[in-house]
Structures are given as structure tokens and as C-alpha cells.
Amino acid sequence: MGFRTDQIHAGVEPDPTTGAIITPIYQSTTFVQESVDGYMEKGFSYTRAGNPTVAAFERRMAALEGGVAATAYGSGMAATVSVMMALLNAGDHAIVSDVVYGGTHRFAAQVLSRFGVEFSFVDTSRPEVVEAAMRAETKLVFTETPANPTLKLTDLAAISEIASSAGVVHAVDNTFLSPYYQRPIELGADVVVHATTKYLDGHNATLGGAVVAADPALDERFRFIMKSMGLIMSPQVAWLTLQGTKTLSERMDRQSANAMAVATFLESHPKVERVGYPGLASFPQHDLAQRQASGFGAMAWFEVVGGVQAGKDLMGAVELWSLAENLGSVESLITHPVTMTHGDMPRDARLAAGITDGLVRLSVGMEDVEDLIEDLDKALASI
Ligand SMILES: *Cc1c(COP(=O)(O)O)cnc(C)c1O
Secondary structure (H helix, E strand, O other): OOHHHHHHHOOOOOOOOOOOOOOOOOOOOEOOOOOOOOOOOOOOOEOOOOOHHHHHHHHHHHHHHOOOEEEEEOOHHHHHHHHHHHHOOOOOEEEEEOOOOHHHHHHHHHHHHHHOOEEEEEOOOOHHHHHHHOOOOEEEEEEEOOOOOOOOOOOHHHHHHHHHHOOOEEEEEOOOOHHHHOOHHHHOOOEEEEEOOOOOOOOOOOOOEEEEEOOHHHHHHHHHHHHHHOOEOOHHHHHHHHHHHOOHHHHHHHHHHHHHHHHHHHHOOOOEEEEEOOOOOOOOOHHHHHHHOOOOOOEEEEEEOOHHHHHHHHHHHOOOOEEOOOOOOOOOEEEOOOOOOOOOOOHHHHHHOOOOOOEEEEEOOOOOHHHHHHHHHHHHHHO
16 A cells, blocks of 8 residues: 555554444553453553554554564654564674764663663764664664754665675664655664654654564563553543644645745845755755655754854744744744753864754744744744
8 A cells, every 4th residue: 555545544444333433542551351251352461562543553653664563652753672682682882873863862862871781982973984884782773854944864775785694683763754755664674763752743742762673582672661661652642642643644745845945045035044954955965865765854053143142142033933842733933952952062072063053953844934934034024
């Protein structure tokens, strides 16, 4: 089936008892067993280990990413935690993209490293750097592309090949493009991680995560951590995210078209120094973006002339754009990383990661693009 069919139908059958067309919210902690001999005959025992609504969402995620199975979590971070806890033991080593979601860096560097796991944060946009960072103890390569917030890209086929020839699992955080635009398993990756909080939900309504595995043995290891650590997604969130996925392609196409228009407008604005959007010909990795994904997504950034103060002033001047962390929803959001998400980062490290003083991050939504552009134009004129 095609993607648009799968995003609506995959994983879901009419409810066997009532015919309800959408899977109900099975809001129940436990499931009564027929007999000791028939234990788990219907597939469920206790909701921390599995739930019918969550299972429907897991089947849909596996179908959309082209994996064999999936597990669903209470947040995107819980999904990342599950992958790292399942695959890394004391004494092991993992390679992680140097530009990566802040929570991923924090969990690796400040939590898991306390338990004897070593991490190398390297520039995964350069395959030779990943190859050089490989050790005998390396068990996981964890990449994110496009990466937050600079949108640096990693060549997924090249990194998958390096990882698989060393017998190492390659996990990809695919949150920014969603399976509609990018399917890492088709490019050779073993595991896909999502913050379903973002495009899969799409409405700023829920926190959730998913891990899709290309191999059933890997999925079993993630499911074991999910139930051992109590990381599972709630039935209500699974239900709502199942509805969100039905319009994923339409939202992403509209939001990406809006992002392209906004980025093009900003590129010619005198108060803008630089614009970063993978769809622009000026984007340094524009070719790779075209090669490994079928769309450019709806995240963009620009550098406003005037540094920290101009960035701060702009946050106060926009009206339609909401000043808010998060991304991927139908509402357009704007952030100034230096005074918001990356305020604690030392300036040198921040600049080295490409997060300059006047950097403004945009999550482009689904509003009329003329309104989005007019609001930015007015705000830029006022600072
Ligand atoms: C938001 C995000 C996460 C974490 O998801 P939460 O649901 O906030 O825990 C992980 N990776 C990326 C790329 C994200 O954008």
C-alpha cells in the first residue's frame, strides 16, 4: 500500500466487538485471563507491558517506517532512553552526532556515562570521522538528521554501511522529517527513533515517542526495557497520535511549502544575514537533502543582523508566530536558542556548534503563508 493509505489504515481493524472504525481507547490497567493455561491468549496482561490501543499505534509506526515492529513510549526521550539502555552495557562505547537534541546529549553525557558507558560526540556529517571514532567496544551509532537546531545532515546510507560492516547498530532519530519524507531503514539503518510529540501528533497536544526496529530481536530488547523501566505510552496518547498520523503527509507538504516560502523571503531580507533551510540551493548539504529525503521539512533558521539583542527584540515583536519551544505542529513557533534553549551552553561551544548570537529557529506551521511572512516582515522592520 502507498504511504497515504498506510497512514490512515495500517495497524487498525474495525473493533471486533462493536465494529467501531477507529480503535477505542482501551483505558484499562489489566486484562482478565481465561485460565492459567490460557494466559496471554488475547495478547495482553498488564498495560505497562502492552495495551491494545498502544499496540495499534505500534503497528502503524512499524508500517510507516518499513520496520518489522515498534514500541511506543511516554515521550521522545523515553524512546531514546530505551534504545540506549537496551544496547549499551558498562564498558561499551557509543558514537552520537555532535549536533543532537539537547535531551539526548544530556542523557548520554550526564546519566548513562555514570554507569560506565563511554560516548564520543562526533561530526556524523563526515563519514570518515565516524569510521575513525569506531572502537572494538562500540555497540551503537546514534545519529539525528536533520539535527537540532542547525539542520546539519548526516548521510544515512554511508553511516549505515560503516556501522553494519563493524557489526554495530545504527539508530536514527527521524523526528525532523518523519517517515513521510525520510525512511532510514530503507537506507540501511537498524532502528528509528521518534519524538511523536512533533510531526506525528502534529497538534501540540501530546508527548510521545516510538522506536521502530528492522529486526525482531532488537524489538524484543526494546520491549524488555520499556516494561522494565515503565516507559510505555498511555492509551489516550496512542489514540490521539493514531488520529494525528492520518494527516501527516498533508500537513508536512503544506508546512514544508510554507517553510520554503518563508526561507526564500528571509534570504532576500536586508536585516537577515544568513538563512538555513535544506530546500534552498544555498544550503551547504542541499544535494544530500535531495538524495536521501523526499521533502525538506518545515524547520528553518536565520541569523538576524544585530546579534543577541536583535534576536531578543524580534521575539517580542512577532505576533502570529508563538514564542515557544517544541516544533512540528500546525502552529508556527519561533525561538531564539541563545536566550532560550541553549542559554546554559558556553559561548565558544555554542558558536562551534553553529548556534550564533542572532540565530532564530523557526518551526513553520500550516497557517496562510502570506500571514506568516507579513508578521515576520513587520517584526523585522520594527527592530
Ligand atoms: C523533541 C525531540 C526529542 C524528545 O522528545 P520529547 O517528547 O520532548 O521527550 C528527541 N529528539 C528530537 C529530534 C526532538 O526534536
